Amino acid sequence: MIWITRFDGERLLLNDDQVLYIEETHDTLLVLATGERLRVLESPEELVDRIAHWRRRILGLSLLHELEPEAGEA
Numbered sequence: 001m002i003w004i005t006r007f008d009g010e011r012l013l014l015n016d017d018q019v020l021y022i023e024e025t026h027d028t029l030l031v032l033a034t035g036e037r038l039r040v041l042e043s044p045e046e047l048v049d050r051i052a053h054w055r056r057r058i059l060g061l062s063l064l065h066e067l068e069p070e071a072g073e074a
Contacts, residue, residue, distance in 0.1 A: 002050040005041040016051045
């Protein structure tokens with residue numbers, strides 16, 4: 001999940017798995033798997049960085065969990 005800002009200033013969390021593509025014209029347009037289109041204030045580069053950061057965080061947490069011994073193991 002990443003934070004995005006709509007043009008009206010409303011902030012919301014977006015499930016980044018729903019993003020089909022990001023289009024840059026005079027603004028930034030997110031096209032979602034549902035067909036919904038969101039115009040946002042963030043640049044495409046900023047959105048890619050946020051998605052990468054989020055995915056590294058999730059992957060890191062899941063890998064850390066896998067490396068921890070189960071209760072009763074040692």
